[in-house]
Amino acid sequence: MSENRIRILLVDDHAVMRAGLANMLNANPAFRVIAEAGDGATAITLFRQHLPDVVLMDVIMPGQDGIQTLHVLREHFPAARVLMLTSSEMEDDIIRSIKAGASGYITKAALPAELAAAIKTIHAGGRVIGPVIERILAQQACGIQVTQRELEVLALLRKGLSNADIGEMLDITPRTAKAHVAALLVKLEAADRAEAVARGFERGLLKP
Amino acid sequence: MSENRIRILLVDDHAVMRAGLANMLNANPAFRVIAEAGDGATAITLFRQHLPDVVLMDVIMPGQDGIQTLHVLREHFPAARVLMLTSSEMEDDIIRSIKAGASGYITKAALPAELAAAIKTIHAGGRVIGPVIERILAQQACGIQVTQRELEVLALLRKGLSNADIGEMLDITPRTAKAHVAALLVKLEAADRAEAVARGFERGLLKP
DNA sequence: ACCGCTATTGGCCGAACGGACAATACCAAT
DNA sequence: ATTGGTATTGTCCGTTCGGCCAATAGCGGT
Numbered sequence: 339m340s341e342n343r344i345r346i347l348l349v350d351d352h353a354v355m356r357a358g359l360a361n362m363l364n365a366n367p368a369f370r371v372i373a374e375a376g377d378g379a380t381a382i383t384l385f386r387q388h389l390p391d392v393v394l395m396d397v398i399m400p401g402q403d404g405i406q407t408l409h410v411l412r413e414h415f416p417a418a419r420v421l422m423l424t425s426s427e428m429e430d431d432i433i434r435s436i437k438a439g440a441s442g443y444i445t446k447a448a449l450p451a452e453l454a455a456a457i458k459t460i461h462a463g464g465r466v467i468g469p470v471i472e473r474i475l476a477q478q479a480c481g482i483q484v485t486q487r488e489l490e491v492l493a494l495l496r497k498g499l500s501n502a503d504i505g506e507m508l509d510i511t512p513r514t515a516k517a518h519v520a521a522l523l524v525k526l527e528a529a530d531r532a533e534a535v536a537r538g539f540e541r542g543l544l545k546p
Numbered sequence: 547m548s549e550n551r552i553r554i555l556l557v558d559d560h561a562v563m564r565a566g567l568a569n570m571l572n573a574n575p576a577f578r579v580i581a582e583a584g585d586g587a588t589a590i591t592l593f594r595q596h597l598p599d600v601v602l603m604d605v606i607m608p609g610q611d612g613i614q615t616l617h618v619l620r621e622h623f624p625a626a627r628v629l630m631l632t633s634s635e636m637e638d639d640i641i642r643s644i645k646a647g648a649s650g651y652i653t654k655a656a657l658p659a660e661l662a663a664a665i666k667t668i669h670a671g672g673r674v675i676g677p678v679i680e681r682i683l684a685q686q687a688c689g690i691q692v693t694q695r696e697l698e699v700l701a702l703l704r705k706g707l708s709n710a711d712i713g714e715m716l717d718i719t720p721r722t723a724k725a726h727v728a729a730l731l732v733k734l735e736a737a738d739r740a741e742a743v744a745r746g747f748e749r750g751l752l753k754p
Numbered sequence: 755a756c757c758g759c760t761a762t763t764g765g766c767c768g769a770a771c772g773g774a775c776a777a778t779a780c781c782a783a784t
Numbered sequence: 785a786t787t788g789g790t791a792t793t794g795t796c797c798g799t800t801c802g803g804c805c806a807a808t809a810g811c812g813g814t
Contacts, residue, residue, distance in 0.1 A: 352633060352654035354661055358566015365569060398633075425560060425606075425633065428754075446560035453562055485760065498741030500800065514762050520802070521760095530770090530802080531740035533706025539747045539754055546636070546748050693790065708770065722792050728772070729790095738772080738800090 343370035344461045347390035349381040349407065350374075350423075351399040355446075359394065366454055378402030382410055385418065392460050395440075397424040397431050405434050412439040419460050423453070428542025442466030482525045484543060491518040492538050495531045551578035552669045555598035557589040557615065558582075558631075559607040563654075567602065574662055586610030590618055593626065600669050603648075605632040605639050613642050620647040627668045631661070636750025650674030690733045692751060699726040700746050703739045 346363060348371055350356050356374045363369040373388050375381035377399060385393065393411070397404040404422060411418050422435045422443040435443050441460045444453065444467075456466040484492070487508075494504045504515035519531060526541075528534035538544035554571060556579055558564050564582045571577040581596050583589035585607060593601065601619070605612040612630060619626050630643045630651040643651050649668045652660065652675075664674040692700070695716075702712045712723035727739060734749075736742035746752035 353657045354570075354631070354654045355563060355566060357658045358563060358568075358570045360566075361569035361573060362562075362566045423562070446562045449561045450565045487761070495740050496744040498737030498744075500738075502800085510761085511763060513764065516802080517762075523802080529706030530708075531738070532703050532743045535740045535743045536704040536706075536747075536752070539744075539752075544744070544747075546750075695791070710770085718791085719793060721794065724772080725792075731772080 344368060344457060345370055345372045345388070345391045346457070347372065347381065347384055347388060347393045348374040349376075349378070349393060349399075349404065350396040351376050352396070355396070362450060363454075363457075368454065369457065378404070378407030378410070381407050382414070385411060385415065389415075391419065392457055393418060393420040394423050394457070395420055397422055397426050397435065405431065405438055408435065408438045408440060419463075421456055421460050421466065426542065430542035436467075484522070484525055488518050488522050488525070489543060491515065492522055492534065492543060495519065495522070496535050496538065496544055552576060552665060553578055553580045553596070553599045554665070555580065555589065555592055555596060555601045556582040557584075557586070557601060557607075557612065558604040559584050560604070563604070570658060571662075571665075576662070577665065586612070586615030586618070589615050590622070593619060593623065597623075599627065600665055601626060601628040602631050602665070603628055605630055605634050605643065613639065613646055616643065616646045616648060627671075629664060629668050629674065634750065638750035644675075692730070692733055696726050696730050696733070697751060699723065700730055700742065700751060703727065703730070704743050704746065704752055 346369055348356050348359055350359070353376065356376070360371040360374060363371050372390055373384040375384050379402060381393070381395070395404045395408060399407075402410075404424070408420055408422070411420065416439075419441045420439070422440045423446060424431070424443075425446045427445060432443055442456055442465055444456055448456070459466050490508060491504055494507055499507065501515045501519060502512045504519075505512040508515065519534075522528070522534050523530070526534050526537040528537050535544065539546070554577055556564050556567055558567070561584065564584070568579040568582060571579050580598055581592040583592050587610060589601070589603070603612045603616060607615075610618075612632070616628055616630070619628065624647075627649045628647070630648045631654060632639070632651075633654045635653060640651055650664055650673055652664050656664070667674050698716060699712055702715055707715065709723040709727060710720045712727075713720040716723065727742075730736070730742050731738070734742050734745040736745050743752065747754070
């Protein structure tokens with residue numbers, strides 16, 4: 339009968355969380371955790387070995403994070419069904435996860451029953467977007483998005499670099515660096531570079 | 547026989563995590579989860595009702611966070627044994643937890659066996675500090691600490707306020723605000739207010 | 755081919771920043 | 785009582801910032 343169970347691969351750097359999830363899911367006759375990974379590379383390997391029905395993936399992981407892993411995974415296995423399960427509600431993480439081909443995104447604050455339902459939906463080929471997530475997606479859709487270049491500049495702002503320094507780092511004139519900073523201030527609705535950095539952290543554009 | 551089990555109160559806003567932990571701990575004959583709380587207020591109430599041997603508390607919670615809850619709990623029940631179990635490795639959270647009277651602090655990246663051992667140690671009256679945590683505490687001990695006033699200023703820097711604005715908000719001259727900012731730059735080893743904000747987030751002085 | 759977005763660069767200017775030097779007042783600890 | 789840390793305030797000055805004007809080049813989509 340266990341052949342009918344939904345075979346799950348857990349990916350989370352928190353061993354406690356993995357163990358807890360495994361216990362919980364295995365207690366449900368509909369599921370069976372067939373493998374666990376503590377990092378992205380292991381996740382890829384285990385997926386190849388076990389070809390699970392659904393992957394439960396944490397976004398935040400040291401080294402290769404969940405979204406990067408998701409990218410690699412979908413390259414090799416476009417049909418892979420991945421449910422991002424995370425404590426992070428960073429807008430950017432959500433957007434990037436969906437873009438990277440996640441079948442769903444729910445937070446760890448979800449009730450176990452919701453998680454179970456989500457896994458079943460994913461397995462059936464559906465998509466799962468939590469209520470909080472939907473709201474964020476909606477407001478992001480109409481919002482302006484930060485370009486790759488601006489993201490690089492933001493990362494340098496975080497390090498306390500001046501426009502001149504940024505220009506040197508990116509091999510552009512200080513004037514151009516200034517233009518990027520100005521664009522960031524507008525897009526992030528920040529009064530100065532300090533607030534821009536703060537907004538960067540709030541939006542998940544910058545990681546602690 | 548269940549009378550000999552260590553009675554545990556779980557406090558975590560993530561239902562999935564609670565369920566997982568409960569499953570895992572209850573599978574161990576040494577433990578018994580006797581109650582779960584999803585927020586600080588509930589945690590206090592449940593503690594009073596059940597008087598658990600050990601409290602497993604998450605630091606990050608919406609509303610009253612784990613550290614605030616810990617404060618309140620220790621006021622009413624100075625003998626309460628609390629193990630902070632969190633994914634956060636923010637220096638400031640750790641320092642404040644220990645100061646608030648936590649008996650231990652370990653991350654969710656710990657192995658289940660480590661968690662079990664930690665709970666037993668706590669229950670026996672000992673203290674548990676993870677290896678990563680110890681390192682952070684050590685470097686913090688010799689490091690300079692940010693004052694309350696500077697913390698207020700940092701919070702305003704984050705909002706993009708100028709020295710003049712900060713002065714108005716705190717009812718001090720712009721010059722004094724500038725002095726606090728200067729102190730922050732030195733203590734946080736930041737080149738400008740933008741980097742100071744970044745360091746604030748990295749150290750957990752600022753929350754997303 | 756044309757349009758929109760991005761990246762790039764320039765000059766000008768007032769306001770803000772950050773460093774350096776120095777001083778006073780308060781409070782807690784020794 | 786003296787010491788040390790914190791908070792407070794001051795002036796001077798060179799550097800940097802951020803806003804405003806405008807322009808060119810490239811790239812992808814209609």
